Structure formats: structure tokens, C-alpha cells
Amino acid sequence: xxxxxxxxxxxxxxxxxxxxxxxxxxxxxxxxxxxxxxxxxxxxxxxxxxxxxxxxxxxxxxxxxxxxxxxxxxxxxxxxxxxxxxxxxxxxxxxxxxxxxxxxxxxxxxxxxxxxxxxxxxxxxxxxxxxxxxxxxxxxxxxxxxxxxxxxxxxxxxxxxxxxxxxxxxxxxxxxxxxxxxxxxxxxxxxxxxxxxxxxxxxxxxxxxxxxxxxxxxxxxxxxxxxxxxxxxxxxxxxxxxxxxxxxxxxxxxxxxxxxxxxxxxxxxxxxxxxxxxxxxxxxxxxxxxxxxxxxxxxxxxxxxxxxxxxxxxxxxxxxxxxxxxxxxxxxxxxxxxxxxxxxxxxxxxxxxxxxxxxxxxxxxxxxxxxxxxxxxxxxxxxxxxxxxxxxxxxxxxxxxxxxxx
Numbered sequence: 001x002x003x004x005x006x007x008x009x010x011x012x013x014x015x016x017x018x019x020x021x022x023x024x025x026x027x028x029x030x031x032x033x034x035x036x037x038x039x040x041x042x043x044x045x046x047x048x049x050x051x052x053x054x055x056x057x058x059x060x061x062x063x064x065x066x067x068x069x070x071x072x073x074x075x076x077x078x079x080x081x082x083x084x085x086x087x088x089x090x091x092x093x094x095x096x097x098x099x100x101x102x103x104x105x106x107x108x109x110x111x112x113x114x115x116x117x118x119x120x121x122x123x124x125x126x127x128x129x130x131x132x133x134x135x136x137x138x139x140x141x142x143x144x145x146x147x148x149x150x151x152x153x154x155x156x157x158x159x160x161x162x163x164x165x166x167x168x169x170x171x172x173x174x175x176x177x178x179x180x181x182x183x184x185x186x187x188x189x190x191x192x193x194x195x196x197x198x199x200x201x202x203x204x205x206x207x208x209x210x211x212x213x214x215x216x217x218x219x220x221x222x223x224x225x226x227x228x229x230x231x232x233x234x235x236x237x238x239x240x241x242x243x244x245x246x247x248x249x250x251x252x253x254x255x256x257x258x259x260x261x262x263x264x265x266x267x268x269x270x271x272x273x274x275x276x277x278x279x280x281x282x283x284x285x286x287x288x289x290x291x292x293x294x295x296x297x298x299x300x301x302x303x304x305x306x307x308x309x310x311x312x313x314x315x316x317x318x319x320x321x322x323x324x325x326x327x328x329x330x331x332x333x334x335x336x337x338x339x340x341x342x343x344x345x346x347x348x349x350x351x352x353x354x355x356x357x358x359x360x361x362x363x364x365x366x367x368x369x370x371x372x373x374x375x376x377x378x379x380x381x382x383x384x385x386x387x388x389x390x391x392x393x394x395x396x397x398x399x400x401x402x403x404x405x406x
Contacts, residue, residue, distance in 0.1 A: 013050075015086035018079045022094030025075075026282045029095075030386050032249075033284070036071030044078055051078065062327050065340050067244050068316020069285045072096065076317060077198065077324075084199060092317070096309065099282030100289040104305050106276050107293035110269070116406040117399055122268070124372070124398020125275025126363040128391050131376025132278050133355045136249040138381060140348045149184040150345035153177050157349025161253070162356065170253060171243060173346050181342015186334055198324040209322030212315055216242050229297040233304060237288055237311030242319075245340075249284065250347045251312075253354035255291065260358070264295045267362045279391040288312040372397040 021043070029039045037060055044050045051059070063073045072092060079091025110122070145151045157173040166172075219235035222228075236258035244251045252274060260270050273290040280286070292308030293301055323330070330336055364370050376394050379385040 013082045013087065015079075015083045015090040018083050018087045019090035019094045022075060022079065022091045023097065024094075026095040026098040029071075029281045030388055032387065033070040036283070037074060040071070040074055040078065050082055062323065063320070065330075065336070066316070066319050066323055067242055068319060069241075069244070069283050069313065072283045072285065072313065073316055073320050076320065080198060080200070092313065095282055096286060096313070099277075099280040099286040100305070100309055102280045103273070103277060103286055103290040104293050104302070107273065107290045107305075110272065110276075110294070116402045120399035120402030121395050122272040122398070123363075123369075123402060124395035125273075125391070126268070126271040127369055127372045127398060128275040128278055128376060128387075128394040129271050130355075130359050130363050130373040131380055131390055131394065132275075132387065133249060133252065133351065133359050134373070134377050135380040137348065137352050137355050140249075140344075140351065144341075144344040144348050150341060153180045153184070153342055153345035154349035154352065156180075157346040158353045159349075161350055161353035170257065170350055173350060174243065174245065174343055177342040177344075177346025177349075178339040179342070181338045181340070181345070182335060184338075185341040186338040200321055200324045202325045205322045205325035208318045212242070212318040212322060215318075216315070230299055230307065233292065233295065233297065233299065234307050234311045237292070237308050238315055241285070241288075241312035242315035244316075245343050245347045250351050251285065251287070252359075253350055255287070256354070256358060259291055259295060264297060265291070267358050269294060271359065271363060275391065275394070278387045285312050366401075368397075368401045372401070 025036075025039060025043065029036045041056060045053055045056050059074055059077055060070075062077075063070050066073065072095060075091045075095050076088045080088035083090065141151075141154065145154045157177055160173050160176075161169055215238055219231065219238055223231045223235045236255075240251055240254040240258050243254055256267075256270060259265055260267055270291075273294070274287060277284055277287040277290065286309065288308035288311070289305040292304030292306070295304055298304075299307065364373060372394055375397070376390040379390050379393070380387070
């Protein structure tokens with residue numbers, strides 16, 4: 001890459017065309033954010049040539065520094081480059097709508113699952129979550145903690161979460177991870193060159209960054225003043241989406257703390273929905289649509305699902321728009337890179353702690369449960385099987401175990 005600006009191929013694509021293309025991707029992109037980024041590269045770099053290879057790599061690199069859903073932010077950026085703000089909205093809508101709709105339908109139908117078969121199916125989905133989260137921890141640890149400094153940051157973060165009962169602990173370890181990164185990770189990587197130009201002015205960037213922080217600080221205050229359950233629900237989703245670094249699976253402990261801890265729904269219902277989210281295409285953050293549908297306080301149902309989707313995706317979009325005009329200068333700072341390496345290591349520890357509690361402690365109750373989870377883990381890591389296959393096998397195994405025990 002050179003020091004010159006790297007631009008996507010400018011075009012006159014309509015927002016409607018962007019919507020249709022991303023709707024197709026939303027129906028076919030299985031496998032999580034890393035797989036989604038591969039699908040996007042094939043669609044927009046190789047086939048359509050909307051953006052060149054260097055620009056795409058730069059775009060993917062940008063979102064490694066930001067909280068929020070990786071693939072959705074990349075898709076939003078491509079839509080923005082191609083058709084402006086309407087194109088960005090069209091890209092997000094098309095990619096999000098299919099999986100959100102399926103998970104809302106699952107939420108309405110989950111209550112009808114009764115008897116040994118229904119109970120076994122839901123338990124199998126919980127065991128899917130064990131395999132998926134274990135794979136995420138394994139992969140993220142290898143990529144984000146390749147040396148003893150970052151491995152130590154992850155270990156300390158996991159221990160703090162495991163031994164702490166304070167709800168602020170997850171935010172605290174992320175901040176501590178960033179501080180530790182400044183101390184331990186400053187000289188591990190050279191700064192990149194080049195940048196992606198986007199149709200976002202510095203004024204818009206400052207406004208959206210301001211909105212991101214105002215909502216992050218203001219929603220809890222508004223929640224306490226009004227006592228509104230709608231504000232409380234939106235705040236829970238927004239706060240979770242605003243603090244996710246390192247991939248979609250990291251949202252699991254944040255959402256559990258926000259929804260299970262105050263008894264808005266049970267651990268069983270939470271993990272069953274998380275398992276179901278592995279079986280659908282599109283972004284993992286659409287798990288929020290399921291949660292918004294089934295939470296006990298009002299609003300729930302479709303209104304709750306809508307609040308959930310807007311709340312969890314909004315912070316990632318705001319911070320992305322805020323970062324785009326300043327990205328070129330920010331990412332070349334050694335201190336910024338060191339902070340993010342420390343933060344990424346800390347979130348590996350947070351997810352590792354979540355693998356034990358609640359995922360393992362509430363799902364693996366017998367040797368048979370462990371066997372099903374182990375099969376899923378090996379299929380994902382050694383055989384590179386699609387998550388949909390693991391969901392099907394785990395669900396079948398859960399049904400067989402439940403039927404045999406009844």
C-alpha cells in the first residue's frame with residue numbers, strides 16, 4: 001500500500017440495488033463475522049469490483065479498532081461508499097432483516113416446544129452455544145494473544161471476571177486491558193499506510209461521536225429518572241453494543257449481564273436463543289431481536305425486537321461514522337495500536353470467563369452433554385464445518401439424550 005488515498009470505485013448505484021444485494025447476502029452468509037468478511041470480499045472486490053483489494057483490507061482494518069459488529073460495519077461502509085447514507089441504511093437493512101425475522105419467529109415458537117422432544121431440542125441449542133463459544137475463545141486466543149504479554153492480559157481479565165460479582169467488572173477489565181496494552185504492547189507492530197476515503201465530513205464525524213458518548217452516559221441517567229421499562233430495555237441493548245470489542249461472540253457476557261442478571265429472562269431461554277442464532281445467516285447481533293421479543297418487562301414482542309435491533313446496532317454505526325474522517329491519522333499512532341491490542345486481549349479473557357459461566361455451568365450436566373459439545377467443537381475447529389451443521393447435530397443429540405432419559 002502506498003501513502004496515497006485508496007478509494008473504492010465510485011459509482012452511481014442506487015440504494016435499492018444495494019438493498020437487494022445485501023438482502024441476498026443476509027440470506028446466504030452463514031458462519032460468523034470472519035466468514036461474512038470473506039463473502040463480502042468475493043462479492044464486492046472480486047465479482048463486482050466496487051472496491052479494490054487494498055481499500056477493502058484497509059476498511060476491515062479500521063473496524064478492528066472500533067466496538068460493534070464487524071461484518072455489519074464493513075457492509076454499512078460499502079453501502080455508504082457506493083450510494084451515500086441511503087445506501088448505508090439499505091446495506092444494514094438487507095443484511096440484518098433475514099436473520100432478525102427468523103429469530104423473532106423462533107422466539108414466538110419456542111414456548112410451544114414442550115415434552116421430551118422440545119426440551120431436548122432447546123437443550124441441544126444450549127450445547128451448540130458451548131461449542132461455538134469454545135471455538136471463538138480458541139480462535140481469538142490464537143490470533144489476539146500470540147505472546148506472553150497479551151496472554152497474561154487475557155488471563156488477568158478472566159480471573160477478575162470469574163471472581164468478581166460487580167456488574168462494572170466487564171467494563172473495568174476492558175479499560176485495564178487498554179492501559180496494560182500501552183505498557184506492554186507498544187513496539188509489536190509497525191503502523192500501516194494508506195487510507196479509505198468516505199463521504200463523511202469531520203463535522204458529521206464529531207456530531208456522531210458526540211451522540212455515541214451522550215447516549216452511553218445519558219441513557220442510564222434517563223433510565224433512573226423516568227423508570228421507563230422502554231428506556232431501560234434500549235439502554236441495556238445500547239450499552240452492550242457499545243462495549244463489544246473483538247467480535248460478535250463477545251456480546252454474550254454483556255447481554256447476559258444486562259438481561260439475565262435482573263431476571264428479565266432465564267439462563268435457559270437466553271442460551272437457547274443464542275444457540276438458535278448460530279443456525280441463521282447474517283450478523284450474530286440479531287440475537288437482540290430474539291431477546292427483545294421474549295424479555296419479561298414491557299415492551300416486548302415486535303416492539304421489543306425493534307428496540308433491541310436499533311439499540312444494539314446504533315452505537316457501532318455512530319462510532320464508525322465518527323471514526324471515518326479521523327481514521328487515517330489515528331491508526332498510525334503507536335499508542336492507539338497498543339491500546340487496542342491490550343483491549344483485544346482483555347476481551348479474550350472476558351469471553352473465556354463466559355465460556356465457564358454461564359455457558360458451561362448451565363449447559364453441561366452429564367457425560368452425554370460433554371460428548372455432544374465436544375463433537376461440535378471438533379467439527380468447528382478441525383473439520384471447519386458450517387455452524388448450521390453443528391446446530392443440527394447438537395439439536396439431534398439433545399433430543400436423543402432427553403428421550404432416552406424420559
